[in-house]
Amino acid sequence: MSQHAGKNDTHSRKIVSFRLGNEEYGVDILSVREIRGWTPTTVLPQAPHYVRGVINLRGAVLPVIDLGVRLGMSGTRDDSSNVIIVIEEDGRLIGLIVDAVSDILSLQEDQFLPTPEIPSTNIKDFIEGVATLDDRMIQLVATDQILGTAYESAA
Amino acid sequence: MDAMEEIRETFFIECEELLETLESGLISMSEANHDDETVNAVFRAVHSIKGGAGAFGLDALVDFSHKFENVLDLVRSEKLSTDHRVMDVLLRSGDTLSDLVQAARDGNDAETETSRALIDELKSLYAIKPSGGENESASLSPDLPEDITNEAEEVYAPQPIAFDADDGDTEPVYAPQPLVFDELDSGNCEDNKYAIKVKPHPELYAHGSDLTLLLRAVSELGELEAKVNSDLIPDLSVFSLEKSLISVEQTLSSQEPLAVVQEIFDFVDTECDIDIRGQIESPSSTYDKEDLSDNKNRDVSDDLDVKINKDINYKVNSDIKIKSKDKSSPEKAASAQAPQSKSTVRVDVSRVDRLVNLVGELVVTQAGISEFVERAGDQNEGGANNALEEFKQLTRELQESVMSLRTQPVKSLFQRMQRISRESAAAAGKTVKLSLIGEATEVDKTVIERLSDPLTHMIRNAIDHGLESTEDRSKAGKDPVGVVTLSAAHRSGRVVIDISDDGGGINRDRVKAKAVEKGLVKADAILTNAEIDQLLFAPGFSTAAAVTNLSGRGVGMDVVKRSIQALGGKISISSQEGAGTTFSISLPLTLAVLDGMIIQIDQHTVVIPLTAIVETHKPTSEQILEIGGEDTVLSIRGNLVPVVDVGLRFGYRRGVEDVTKHVAILVESEDGCLVALIVDDIVDQRQVVIKGLDENYGEVQGIAAATILGDGTIALILDTEEIIGAQTSHSLALEAVA
Numbered sequence A: 001m002s003q004h005a006g007k008n009d010t011h012s013r014k015i016v017s018f019r020l021g022n023e024e025y026g027v028d029i030l031s032v033r034e035i036r037g038w039t040p041t042t043v044l045p046q047a048p049h050y051v052r053g054v055i056n057l058r059g060a061v062l063p064v065i066d067l068g069v070r071l072g073m074s075g076t077r078d079d080s081s082n083v084i085i086v087i088e089e090d091g092r093l094i095g096l097i098v099d100a101v102s103d104i105l106s107l108q109e110d111q112f113l114p115t116p117e118i119p120s121t122n123i124k125d126f127i128e129g130v131a132t133l134d135d136r137m138i139q140l141v142a143t144d145q146i147l148g149t150a151y152e153s154a155a
Numbered sequence B: 001m002d003a004m005e006e007i008r009e010t011f012f013i014e015c016e017e018l019l020e021t022l023e024s025g026l027i028s029m030s031e032a033n034h035d036d037e038t039v040n041a042v043f044r045a046v047h048s049i050k051g052g053a054g055a056f057g058l059d060a061l062v063d064f065s066h067k068f069e070n071v072l073d074l075v076r077s078e079k080l081s082t083d084h085r086v087m088d089v090l091l092r093s094g095d096t097l098s099d100l101v102q103a104a105r106d107g108n109d110a111e112t113e114t115s116r117a118l119i120d121e122l123k124s125l126y127a128i129k130p131s132g133g134e135n136e137s138a139s140l141s142p143d144l145p146e147d148i149t150n151e152a153e154e155v156y157a158p159q160p161i162a163f164d165a166d167d168g169d170t171e172p173v174y175a176p177q178p179l180v181f182d183e184l185d186s187g188n189c190e191d192n193k194y195a196i197k198v199k200p201h202p203e204l205y206a207h208g209s210d211l212t213l214l215l216r217a218v219s220e221l222g223e224l225e226a227k228v229n230s231d232l233i234p235d236l237s238v239f240s241l242e243k244s245l246i247s248v249e250q251t252l253s254s255q256e257p258l259a260v261v262q263e264i265f266d267f268v269d270t271e272c273d274i275d276i277r278g279q280i281e282s283p284s285s286t287y288d289k290e291d292l293s294d295n296k297n298r299d300v301s302d303d304l305d306v307k308i309n310k311d312i313n314y315k316v317n318s319d320i321k322i323k324s325k326d327k328s329s330p331e332k333a334a335s336a337q338a339p340q341s342k343s344t345v346r347v348d349v350s351r352v353d354r355l356v357n358l359v360g361e362l363v364v365t366q367a368g369i370s371e372f373v374e375r376a377g378d379q380n381e382g383g384a385n386n387a388l389e390e391f392k393q394l395t396r397e398l399q400e401s402v403m404s405l406r407t408q409p410v411k412s413l414f415q416r417m418q419r420i421s422r423e424s425a426a427a428a429g430k431t432v433k434l435s436l437i438g439e440a441t442e443v444d445k446t447v448i449e450r451l452s453d454p455l456t457h458m459i460r461n462a463i464d465h466g467l468e469s470t471e472d473r474s475k476a477g478k479d480p481v482g483v484v485t486l487s488a489a490h491r492s493g494r495v496v497i498d499i500s501d502d503g504g505g506i507n508r509d510r511v512k513a514k515a516v517e518k519g520l521v522k523a524d525a526i527l528t529n530a531e532i533d534q535l536l537f538a539p540g541f542s543t544a545a546a547v548t549n550l551s552g553r554g555v556g557m558d559v560v561k562r563s564i565q566a567l568g569g570k571i572s573i574s575s576q577e578g579a580g581t582t583f584s585i586s587l588p589l590t591l592a593v594l595d596g597m598i599i600q601i602d603q604h605t606v607v608i609p610l611t612a613i614v615e616t617h618k619p620t621s622e623q624i625l626e627i628g629g630e631d632t633v634l635s636i637r638g639n640l641v642p643v644v645d646v647g648l649r650f651g652y653r654r655g656v657e658d659v660t661k662h663v664a665i666l667v668e669s670e671d672g673c674l675v676a677l678i679v680d681d682i683v684d685q686r687q688v689v690i691k692g693l694d695e696n697y698g699e700v701q702g703i704a705a706a707t708i709l710g711d712g713t714i715a716l717i718l719d720t721e722e723i724i725g726a727q728t729s730h731s732l733a734l735e736a737v738a
Helices: A121-127 A148-154 B003-030 B035-057 B057-074 B084-105 B111-126 B133-138 B152-156 B177-183 B200-206 B211-219 B260-264 B297-302 B349-376 B383-405 B413-428 B445-466 B470-475 B508-517 B530-536 B557-566 B719-728
Strands: A012-020 A022-026 A032-037 A051-057 A060-065 A081-091 A092-098 A102-108 A125-133 A136-141 B192-200 B222-229 B247-254 B274-276 B316-323 B407-409 B432-437 B440-443 B482-491 B494-501 B572-576 B581-588 B593-602 B606-611 B613-618 B622-628 B630-635 B639-645 B663-668 B674-679 B681-689 B703-708 B713-718
Touching: A012 A081, A051 A092, A051 A102, A051 B713, A060 B057, A081 A102, A081 B152, A102 A125, A121 A125, A148 B445, B003 B035, B003 B084, B003 B413, B035 B057, B035 B084, B057 B084, B084 B111, B084 B413, B111 B713, B192 B200, B192 B211, B211 B222, B211 B247, B211 B260, B211 B482, B247 B260, B260 B274, B297 B593, B349 B383, B383 B407, B407 B413, B407 B445, B413 B432, B413 B445, B413 B482, B440 B445, B445 B482, B445 B494, B445 B557, B445 B581, B508 B530, B530 B572, B557 B572, B581 B593, B593 B663, B593 B674, B639 B719, B663 B681, B663 B719, B681 B703
Parallel strands: A022 A136, A060 A092, B432 B482, B606 B713, B639 B674
Antiparallel strands: A012 A022, A012 A102, A032 A081, A051 A060, A081 A092, A125 A136, B192 B247, B192 B274, B222 B247, B222 B316, B407 B440, B482 B494, B494 B581, B572 B581, B593 B606, B593 B681, B613 B663, B622 B630, B630 B639, B663 B674, B703 B713
């Protein structure tokens, strides 16, 4: 690690890491607007299965996505311990339901690895890379694809 | 945008206002309904445009406004009378000036053919000037009614004009107007006088009402003079606190109609003797509360009966004079008077919108707090509830004032119609007077902007199709001058704009024949008058015998109807053979809120726009018929209406098993298709703030928008058009069987 001492923070990224099931994920802190507690959602008819509904974010209508379902896992349960990470993507606000927020990490560029070649298209579409920290592995979520078809149909 | 561009832009924005002043001033002048200040204002407007145009080197504009100004100067110094011919030139000059300003704004400052021709006409007016002084100029066309003015000195000046006995009457020409306004429930006219007597019973105080508050409410309507009758107050030794001893006589001069004054006393009319008398001549507007109620205290009020007279001087024991607050409600602004410039601040619309949003939030948060307090129970002996109540009042007031920032009087829009009317009348060869009522009525800015095209269409239609030709009018014994009335008024939370003409009315036989010819209806169809009238809105319908260059292209009314509906409005027609046609547009005050019915489906709360709802109905099992095993219809008064189970449609639950345990809400689409929506329960009916879904998400089929309820959760607003469209397209049109 000593050879990077000179570069210091110039190539570091700050990541908000969170838990989803037994795995750890992260999103770039620059896209995170706020983190809020669980609120029951209003279901949208004819929405994709990963869209849990909408909630009131201080007067704005915020779509909430079950990130677990989006990534091909079983969905998070309606649980007051869940949190919603509000991210901004291309001028839109989107809420992501996760199990718990764990950390804010400062990671160096060389700690990132490209997404491994695995057959799951979900992972390839929504994970932009993997970061390693000691014995932890953090999957970085590519936020631009998250809203997916719902987003495209509106754009 | 560089600095110069910015100043230039400001100049053109100012020009818009100046042209508005000019237009309204010229109209007043042509109606002989003006004073010196009107002429001055018109002159100043043209002069300011000239000055600004000079600074930007807009020579054609300067040249034209200079000639225009010269003639106006003659009018101002009373060297040129404002007769019919002069006013015609001035009005057309106003239009041309407006065209030139528009052209200059688009970077095209040049003379046009019209402007050159008008300059010649203006010059010729200048040439007539005072060879023989005032008298001669005034007698340019002494026979025309335009010479009648309401200014006393002109009437008595030694002018060689033969006034009829009627014309010489001191009664101003526009005297009948207040009555017309009163019927329309719109102010905007001379003050009405009211004599109000109130004698409180002891119960009034026992119920916690306060006479002072009533007086204050009355004083907000206008100038109020109140006299307290303290004759009954006895010596202190026999004074009893329990008795009600004073009565109050008030004279109010207000622009409000009688009903508004009565409304103040609505809640206390059993707790005091009230006598409100309007001073308008119309006997129907005199309201004597006492005649309606019991007479037990009649003798008391008889003592107090005062002859109602504008000039009466009340003998007063103690005189309270309450100066009314300067309330700039829409009804208040005088329109017949000379245009006055108001002090304004220009603010970016986006800032106002942000404020509107924030206040919307505040309202929701406040509702949330109220619910919490209610649930928690008040620990502070009503203290929290009282404070909350006050908070609620304040937020409501704040919301109203913020909403009003987005509103504008319809005046500017209406005045643009004057020009449309002039041009259409000239093209159709008819003499038309466009009369405007309720110009001060305020409407959301966006609504005003988007009303311009539909109104233009409708005014043109009214002149082209509505009014008969001048000869036909004379034959029918009507005034050869056709009148088109454009009026605006606030009615139960909506804005109603009426466009009416005094023409021949809808020729329903011709309309039907035309519709049959165009294949819109079957030849043997039996249609009611209302159904025939609705055919006017059918796409591709036009009855004009010949396609004129004004209207008659067949794209008129259906486009009008669609744009009105896009604004959340409704349009209706009423017509009387020989007497004219009225189109009535009803619009929401603002696009930000909507009247909705809050309904419950399973656990879900949904809002249905009230404008779409025809009726609600509890279906019986006999009324539910199954068609083809899959579709259900509701038979209601001989009509078979397709049933839509909203819960199933939205995937909230499986289909309902027994429809009779639910509520059917009949909604109608813009083209008149009916559908019965099956829901569980009706919760409430209220105004909701519209929140777009596509800002952060996207469009959802069947959902128009969302709103935030008092508890902070989101409820979806149904898109009834979409739901009905989807339903009726896959089911056959069902004909009535009964």
